[in-house]
Amino acid sequence: GQQVMQIPQYQHVQEGEDFTTYCNSSTTLSNIQWYKQRPGGHPVFLIQLVKSGEVKKQKRLTFQFGEAKKNSSLHITATQTTDVGTYFCAGPNYQLIWGAGTKLIIKP
């Protein structure tokens, strides 16, 4: 069945460093969605990408959807403590297929 692979599983960064997480689907996606889950919280929708090659920005967050619509990335510039959490990508099939998430950890 369709799979969405997400790497890395964890990323430790110093505050102010950049962070990137990558998603790869085994099949072409009609769209890809990104969510953030804060520690102890629930997933919150960040953005949906629909078009091939699409790039969207939300302040320090940049989201990309690959030309083949099979991969996507989220890049955070100059991380802050408020960015801590787990970032999930998800692509629709008959249901949303979720990546395993990338946990952003800020080193003390």
Added chain:
Amino acid sequence: KAGVTQTPRYLIKTRGQQVTLSCSPISGHRSVSWYQQTPGQGLQFLFEYFSETQRNKGNFPGRFSGRQFSNSRSEMNVSTLELGDSALYLCASSFRGPTSEAFFGQGTRLTVV
């Protein structure tokens, strides 16, 4: 408008018991999905309901069941609880289903002892 409401927030049950969790979606949303999340794990899809019909089901045993009412509220039932059922159960509502953004409730944390 009000968000997705899940009740109860916390539950402690003993092995062998059964439990029912409730989810009230955002007004106007007809799709409700349920997920199980265990520590360090992603979201494991349980099932999705749309207009009172189960459209999709994940790979969970038959002990996990659900239903949706005409007002789109949904319930999830787990019978004969096992220790491994301890998890955060999340409900998500959306307007159309998988192709539209999902709005999650705060979840029900179930502990089986």
